[in-house]
Amino acid sequence: MKRLIPLFTLALIIFACGGGEETTASEAPGETPAQAVAQDIDTKKIWKIRCIACHGLYGDMGTNGAANLQESTKDLAYRVNIITHGSENGVMTAFGEILSPEEITAMAEYTMTFNKNLK
Numbered sequence: 551m552k553r554l555i556p557l558f559t560l561a562l563i564i565f566a567c568g569g570g571e572e573t574t575a576s577e578a579p580g581e582t583p584a585q586a587v588a589q590d591i592d593t594k595k596i597w598k599i600r601c602i603a604c605h606g607l608y609g610d611m612g613t614n615g616a617a618n619l620q621e622s623t624k625d626l627a628y629r630v631n632i633i634t635h636g637s638e639n640g641v642m643t644a645f646g647e648i649l650s651p652e653e654i655t656a657m658a659e660y661t662m663t664f665n666k667n668l669k
């Protein structure tokens with residue numbers, strides 16, 4: 551039984567560090583989202599590896615019917631959801647198992663920078 555205590559403590563520490571995913575939907579998107587900077591997430595790199603094939607470098611390529619992100623007015627919550635679970639028609643990949651929640655939020659914010667009319 552004694553041997554379990556350090557394990558339990560470790561689990562607690564990991565659990566304690568895991569929180570903090572809450573984000574406010576009203577945060578203004580910038581070139582590099584604040585959260586990405588804080589967590590050292592390279593949104594541009596993730597974009598080039600994971601998203602560019604369908605959305606293109608500037609978000610408007612539309613391969614496989616990908617939404618034009620320069621025209622999209624979808625809110626942050628919608629974006630976080632579609633990035634996590636993929637599109638309903640199954641064309642867009644679900645990234646919930648590939649990216650961390652922090653990365654997904656950062657990518658959702660990043661996609662909002664393509665539409666110059668969004669603030």
Ligand code: HEC
Pocket residue numbers: 596597600601602603604605613614615616617618619622623624629632633637638639641642643645657658661
């Ligand atoms: C295999 C192609 C594909 C890849 C890869 C892909 N997407 Fe998509 N994406 C789509 C399609 C198709 C839609 C439109 C789905 C729909 O409307 O049902 C979409 C929609 C979206 C939307 C919603 C925009 C709107 O107005 O509906 C966001 C945000 C988005 N993608 C972000 C991303 C991000 C971030 C990545 C990389 C982590 C990514 N996508 C990778 C195909 C892709």
